[in-house]
Amino acid sequence: MAIVKSISEQEAEGEVKAVYEQVKPMSGGVVPPTFQAMANHPEYMKLVLQKMQTVMGSPELDKKTKLAIAFAISILNNCEMCITMYSKQLTDAGFTDKQKVEILSVIDLVGSMNHFNNGMLIKPGK
Template sequence: MSTLKLIQEHEASHQVKETYEKVKVRYKGFLPDIYKAFANDPTYLESINDHMARVLAPRKVDGKTKEVIAFVVAVMNQCDFCIHAHTMGLKRHGYDDEAIAEILGTAALWSEVNRFNIGARLTWPHEH
């Protein structure tokens, strides 16, 4: 259960409704609950939505890759809501459970290697 009220469309201010409409275009008619929580601060809702639109816009990195990044960050941050949301996103991009397990295994490997390197205080370039 959310610690913040989820602002439903029927109770939203005009400003929030305008932002909700932009969000629903990105999500093909769907309004994720995270935006309903953001709406408790309409200025933040608008700001984060604009930022997401800029970052997620097609540029050099495709949407499929950005979804993998979002999923791995969600796992590393232990955000249950985010993990579920981005697992659905991966599946929309055609990833099956085997592929998602491979992504998890790859992230786990590099997390382990990073922790080893931190403990060993390895630097770049290599010392000889």
């Protein structure tokens, strides 16, 4: 249960409603719960939207790569909301279940190697 009241699409007015209209096409036609909570602070919500548009709109990496990175980070941060959202977006972008599992296997491999190196105090060579 969220700790703040969500502002529904029906309740949204003014700048909140305008941001919702920009977010919906990026989120499968719905306003994500995250933005409904952020609507309690419209200036911050607009800042987050601008950051999303800047980062996700940059041509340096393709959309599928960005979604895979977002999915991986969401798993590492244990964010159920984001894992669910990015998993759906990966599917919509053409990722197979096998590819999603491969992302998880890379997280498992690199994470376990990181833990081992950290635990053994292994430092990079010169």
